[in-house]
Amino acid sequence: GQQVMQIPQYQHVQEGEDFTTYCNSSTTLSNIQWYKQRPGGHPVFLIQLVKSGEVKKQKRLTFQFGEAKKNSSLHITATQTTDVGTYFCAGRGTGGFKTIFGAGTRLFVKA
């Protein structure tokens, strides 16, 4: 079945450093979504990518969708302590409405 792999599992950075998390699917995706979960909270939607090679930006966050629509990345420039949390990618296959979440990357930011 469809699998979504996400790396790294954890990332410790100094405030001001950049951060990237990568997501890979075993099958071609119709879209990919990114969510952020703060410690003790629930996942909150950040963005959705649909087109091959798509790049979207939200302030210091840059999201990319691969040309083959099987991988994606989230890059944060100049991390801040408010960026702390777990970032999940979630891929939807080409059939149905089922979305598979990656294992998440937990980001720790040291001030």
Place this chain on the structure above:
Amino acid sequence: DAGVIQSPRHEVTEMGQEVTLRCKPISGHDYLFWYRQTMMRGLELLIYFNNNVPIDDSGMPEDRFSAKMPNASFSTLKIQPSEPRDSAVYFCASSLRTGGNEQYFGPGTRLTVT
């Protein structure tokens, strides 16, 4: 809108007891999802509904788990009998078919089975 509402927020029960988790999706959303989150297994999709009809329940771990959606504004996830390995945070999420399809998660129910 109040967002997705889940109850209870915390549940502690003894092994063998029946547990019922409740969810009220965002009004107008036609998809409802139940997830389970643990450190070991991450965020797992258990089942999802479209217009109150179960579409995919392949993630339901075993027959002890059942989910219903009697109407557009209410869903339940029941575990009977509960076991310690069912301890997890259970999230309900809802979504619209149109638009961005993003899922809106509720605050979750933290279940502890002793």
